[in-house]
Amino acid sequence: MKPALVISDRDNVATALEPLAAGAALDLDGRHVVTRAAIPSGHKLAIVDIAAGDPVVKYGSAIGTATAAIAAGDHVHTHNVASSRGRGDLAHASPTGAAARLAEPEPPASPSSGSRA
Amino acid sequence: MSDRPGFMGYPRADGRVGTRNYVLVVPTVICSSVVCERITAVEPDRIVALPHQAGCGQLGPDMRLTHETLAAYCRHPNVGAVLVVALGCEQVVAQMLAEAAEEAGKPSATLAIQEEGGTVKTIVRGREIAARLAGEIASTPRVWCDVQSLVLSLKCGGSDYTSGLAANPALGRVADRLVDLGGSAVLGEIAEIMGAEHLLAARAAQSEIGRKLLRVINRVETQAMALGLDIRGTQPSPGNIRGGLTTIEEKSLGATHKGGERAPLVDLVDYAGLISKPGLTVMDTPGLDVESVTGMVGGGAQVVVFTTGLGTPTGNPIAPVIKITGNARTAERMADNIDLDVSGVLTGGETLDAAADHLFDEVLAVASGRPVKAETLGHREFAIHRANPTI
Numbered sequence: 001m002k003p004a005l006v007i008s009d010r011d012n013v014a015t016a017l018e019p020l021a022a023g024a025a026l027d028l029d030g031r032h033v034v035t036r037a038a039i040p041s042g043h044k045l046a047i048v049d050i051a052a053g054d055p056v057v058k059y060g061s062a063i064g065t066a067t068a069a070i071a072a073g074d075h076v077h078t079h080n081v082a083s084s085r086g087r088g089d090l091a092h093a094s095p096t097g098a099a100a101r102l103a104e105p106e107p108p109a110s111p112s113s114g115s116r117a
Numbered sequence: 118m119s120d121r122p123g124f125m126g127y128p129r130a131d132g133r134v135g136t137r138n139y140v141l142v143v144p145t146v147i148c149s150s151v152v153c154e155r156i157t158a159v160e161p162d163r164i165v166a167l168p169h170q171a172g173c174g175q176l177g178p179d180m181r182l183t184h185e186t187l188a189a190y191c192r193h194p195n196v197g198a199v200l201v202v203a204l205g206c207e208q209v210v211a212q213m214l215a216e217a218a219e220e221a222g223k224p225s226a227t228l229a230i231q232e233e234g235g236t237v238k239t240i241v242r243g244r245e246i247a248a249r250l251a252g253e254i255a256s257t258p259r260v261w262c263d264v265q266s267l268v269l270s271l272k273c274g275g276s277d278y279t280s281g282l283a284a285n286p287a288l289g290r291v292a293d294r295l296v297d298l299g300g301s302a303v304l305g306e307i308a309e310i311m312g313a314e315h316l317l318a319a320r321a322a323q324s325e326i327g328r329k330l331l332r333v334i335n336r337v338e339t340q341a342m343a344l345g346l347d348i349r350g351t352q353p354s355p356g357n358i359r360g361g362l363t364t365i366e367e368k369s370l371g372a373t374h375k376g377g378e379r380a381p382l383v384d385l386v387d388y389a390g391l392i393s394k395p396g397l398t399v400m401d402t403p404g405l406d407v408e409s410v411t412g413m414v415g416g417g418a419q420v421v422v423f424t425t426g427l428g429t430p431t432g433n434p435i436a437p438v439i440k441i442t443g444n445a446r447t448a449e450r451m452a453d454n455i456d457l458d459v460s461g462v463l464t465g466g467e468t469l470d471a472a473a474d475h476l477f478d479e480v481l482a483v484a485s486g487r488p489v490k491a492e493t494l495g496h497r498e499f500a501i502h503r504a505n506p507t508i
Contacts, residue, residue, distance in 0.1 A: 001464050005282065015278050015361070017463055042278030042361035056363075059281070061313070063367035076363070083364035085311050085338060 004028055004039075006047060008060030013044040013076050015058070020045070036073040044076040056081050122298065122477075124484035125259040126266070126419075127194065130222025134266040135194035136419040136484040138257055139435055140164040140250045142200045142243065143187055143214055146172030146207035149230055149239075153202050156243035161495070163255075164247045165434045169501050173207040179505040184209055186389040186501045188217040189415035191225070195435040197254035198224045200247050202239065205231030224253055259486065265299030267484060268392050270418035270436070271375045272305070274406040276353075277360030277426025281371020283443025283462035283472070284424035290473035291422070291480065293377035296396055303392050303418055304376045305402035305409040307337045308352055312366030313373035322381040322396065329385045333401055352404065356427055375424060388502050389415030406431050407500040410438065420484050422476065430454050432496030437489045439479060456490050 004014040006028050014028055020039040025032065031047055039045045044058065050070040055062040064081040074080070127135035142157055142164060144150040150168035157164045167190055171183040191199045191214050199218035203211040211227040218225040226246045233239040271292055273280055292302040304310070310317060314334045321327030352365040362368050376397055383396030389412045392398045402412040406429065410421055414436045421438040423431065428451035432438045442448050445460035457479055461467030483489055 007282070015282065040361065044361065044363065058367055059370040061316075061366070061370050063312070063370065064364040077361070078358060078363055081363050083312075083366060085365050 002028075004045065006031075007058060010057055010060045012046060012048050012050055012057050014047050016041055016043055016045060034073050036071060037075040039075055046070045046072050046074045046076050048072050050076075122264040122481060123261050124264065124267070124481045125486065126262040126484060127197070127257055127259060128262060129194045131192070131194075131220075133194035133417065134262045134419065135197070136437065136486070137195040137435060138163075138197040138254055139195060140198045140200065140247050140254065141190060141193075141196045141435065142166045142202060142247060143191060144168060144172070145187070145201060145203040145209040145211050145214065148173070148204040148207065149202045152230060152236055152239050152243065155236075155240045156200070156202070156247055159244040159248060160251060163251045165497060167434055167499055169499060171501055171503065171507075172209040174507045175208060176505060176508055179503055180208060182388060182504050183501050184213070186411070186415050187214055189389045189391070189417075190435065191215070191218040191223075192221040193414070193417065193435055195414075195419055196223060197257060198250035199226075200243060200250060201225065201227045202243060203227065203229040205229040224250055226250065263299075264295065264481065265395065267295060267420065267480075268301040268303065268416075268418045269295055269480065270303050270305075270410065270413035270421040272406070272410055272413070272421055272438075273309075273372050273375055273424040274431065275425045275427035275429040276357055276362065276368060276372065277444060278362065278371075279443035279460070279463060280424055280426045281367075281374060283459050283469070284426070284441050285371055285374035286469055287443075287459050287462065287472040287476055288375040288422050288424055288441065289377040290469065291477050292375065292397065293380050294473070294477060295480075296377065296380035299395050301392055301395050301398065302376070302380060303398045303400050303413050303416060304373075305400045305413050306372070306404045307333055307399075307401055308365070308404045309369050309372045310334060310399070311338060311352075312364070312369035314369075316370075316373060317376065317382055317399065320380070320382045320397070322383045326382055326385055330382070330399055333385065333399075360426060375422075386416060388412045392416040392418065403502055405500070407498040408502045410436075411499055411501060420480055422480065425455075428454055430491065430494065430496050431498050432489075432491030432494070434497040434499050437483045438491045438496070439476075439483055439489050440491065441476060453494065454490055 006014045016039040024035045068080045142153045144153045153166040157166045201211040201214045215225040318327035353362045380397040383394040384398040402409040428447040441457040448458035459472040
């Protein structure tokens with residue numbers, strides 16, 4: 001069994017398939033990553049550096065946005081990634097951000113053009 | 118025909134095919150729910166109740182939702198006969214539910230607690246009627262039916278990282294194969310499509326269906342936002358987060374794998390709305406497991422496949438719910454709930470295609486009558502989604 005799995009070529013994270021100790025050297029299909037923290041089984045680690053504000057990508061799609069700079073080997077979870085969806089708290093805090101979506105009457109014309117209304 | 122996959126089912130007068138043949142005892146209202154459960158005790162393997170919390174104190178769309186869901190169960194192909202038990206003064210009309218059963222070609226009867234003269238008399242009378250109905254349908258034979266008459270409900274719950282990597286993709290392959298053969302599959306839980314809707318919309322058979330999906334997703338997201346709440350309060354759940362899932366997008370991308378990779382999205386239906394087209398249908402259900410399964414079975418699913426990482430016991434009163442996990446620890450620790458262990462996909466012992474073959478065979482065996490763990494344990498959870506608070 002592999003210690004961690006990268007699902008898509010576009011991903012910038014891998015999923016640990018067993019508990020990984022800090023400092024573990026991993027060979028993920030030829031990519032070398034050293035863990036910078038303990039990674040519980042099922043949790044994610046960065047396989048490249050991810051800048052704050054950049055998308056975190058798994059299954060080839062964005063799963064959220066990095067809220068802090070993430071280095072290759074870091075544990076990637078709720079402490080450094082935020083969802084971009086269903087954020088009523090942000091909608092009410094920011095008049096120009098997600099709240100603008102509340103006023104939109106129609107979704108995009110082409111369903112295949114993107115995920116966001 | 119014989120070289121096509123099939124199962125031993127119960128063809129019904131309305132053209133649909135049952136995988137079970139129950140006498141269904143339906144309370145019109147919460148007030149008659151306990152009486153219905155007591156009636157089924159006479160023969161719990163063949164007679165099942167539909168206890169619920171609603172049926173009165175409801176307005177407009179919320180009332181319709183309750184009535185339509187109960188009527189959908191009365192028409193369902195896994196039901197051979199129906200006994201409706203009313204209190205006598207409620208909003209849901211017993212006669213209309215009995216008529217729904219009759220229109221689908223099923224024998225039916227009604228009783229009212231106020232008319233019969235109380236709990237004991239209604240239970241005694243109800244048991245007589247239910248036993249008579251069970252006798253009437255006992256000789257209905259199982260016959261070979263093509264797999265295209267199968268409507269498979271695709272569900273996940275108690276997800277962890279194994280769900281998106283093993284159990285959901287295995288189920289997705291089964292959904293694709295079933296649809297290739299002319300069958301139907303249904304996916305619910307709109308909130309758990311959020312973040313993966315672009316992948317499903319791109320598979321829409323007509324662009325209007327894709328647009329409809331995006332509108333429904335937008336509505337659910339907007340509802341959460343209109344409340345000023347952060348959907349992260351419930352999505353992902355605390356258990357999901359402990360298991361390594363970080364955001365709703367991540368959970369959705371893993372969850373949507375169970376809808377396959379190529380099956381065309383052919384329809385989007387309301388809660389418990391009829392699934393009538395071959396292909397993949399999305400049903401507008403909430404993410405809560407029991408409400409979601411209740412709706413998809415109401416829409417006509419005769420078998421449910423439920424993938425889980427952490428393990429969960431959920432069943433349904435009239436449809437078998439097959440539990441499948443990619444988590445070896447869960448398969449071992451919750452062996453009495455888990456029907457199929459596909460953890461070999463992650464440990465390297467089994468390919469995804471082999472796991473999907475096992476699951477496809479399991480679906481046909483269960484459709485032909487093999488009981489699942491949830492049925493053996495008596496898990497018959499049922500919860501109708503509510504659109505409004507009780508008045």
